[in-house]
Amino acid sequence: MLLEAIGLHTYYGSSHILHGVNFNIRKGEALGLMGRNGMGKTTLIRTMLGFLTPKAGGVLVRGQRMTGGPTHKIARLGIAYVPEGRGIFPNLTVKENLIMAARAGVEGQREWTFERVMATFPRLSERLTNGGGQLSGGEQQMLTIGRALMTNPDLLILDEATEGLAPLIVREIWRVIREIRDSGIATVVVDKNHAAVTAVTDRSMILVKGQVVFDGPSEEVRNNPELIQKHLGV
Numbered sequence: 001m002l003l004e005a006i007g008l009h010t011y012y013g014s015s016h017i018l019h020g021v022n023f024n025i026r027k028g029e030a031l032g033l034m035g036r037n038g039m040g041k042t043t044l045i046r047t048m049l050g051f052l053t054p055k056a057g058g059v060l061v062r063g064q065r066m067t068g069g070p071t072h073k074i075a076r077l078g079i080a081y082v083p084e085g086r087g088i089f090p091n092l093t094v095k096e097n098l099i100m101a102a103r104a105g106v107e108g109q110r111e112w113t114f115e116r117v118m119a120t121f122p123r124l125s126e127r128l129t130n131g132g133g134q135l136s137g138g139e140q141q142m143l144t145i146g147r148a149l150m151t152n153p154d155l156l157i158l159d160e161a162t163e164g165l166a167p168l169i170v171r172e173i174w175r176v177i178r179e180i181r182d183s184g185i186a187t188v189v190v191d192k193n194h195a196a197v198t199a200v201t202d203r204s205m206i207l208v209k210g211q212v213v214f215d216g217p218s219e220e221v222r223n224n225p226e227l228i229q230k231h232l233g234v
Ligand SMILES: Nc1ncnc2c1ncn2[C@@H]1O[C@H](COP(=O)(O)OP(=O)(O)OP(=O)(O)O)[C@@H](O)[C@H]1O
Pocket: 012, 015, 017, 035, 036, 037, 038, 039, 040, 041, 042, 043, 044
């Protein structure tokens, strides 16, 4: 198992957000994490990455106990995170942003090179000498994903990667997510678009008020309009 959470209870101050959440993902698996606003998706991710320490429950990364972090050690175990909003260096060029992030994966793999990232994001290859801060929102999102890929992760976690972007860019991001999945990197995709999520993932989880109400094949979500209406519908 790449990443596993057992019985997580996470709080912000006195608000109890996660109520005994179990989570797991294995190598190469593509998992959709869904639920309406405020149901705890980001809190779950942030707890598993060590940014938050749960009051009860545990986090295992590659079978090692990593509850509460440290986050940099979890990242070094091959877990890359693309947070909501963006994480780039605005004063560095696109090329510098990418090169700075480069490293071999946990098993020494270097499949995601600068050249491969360029081939995946042709748009970025036209902006190499631009500062990160000069890019459009969509391009910044691509650069954030590109930086994550440069670390040759075994698991990539994408939190609302398409949020607020133009339709054309959104389509391109979904294409890239598919490509990443097909390259064998495990992915956790958090997104409001359940049709798109279930189309690119094998398995889906649905959170309601900090509890897992569904964990099963994405196909089952796709074919169950009632489930969608009840837990995901607007
Ligand atoms: N830093 C914080 N301090 C206090 N409460 C918070 C904090 N961050 C989130 N919350 C609350 O925790 C709950 C879960 O939020 P979370 O961001 O995990 O939900 P989410 O499912 O990711 O939704 P969204 O799609 O809105 O990001 C919400 O009620 C939110 O208001």
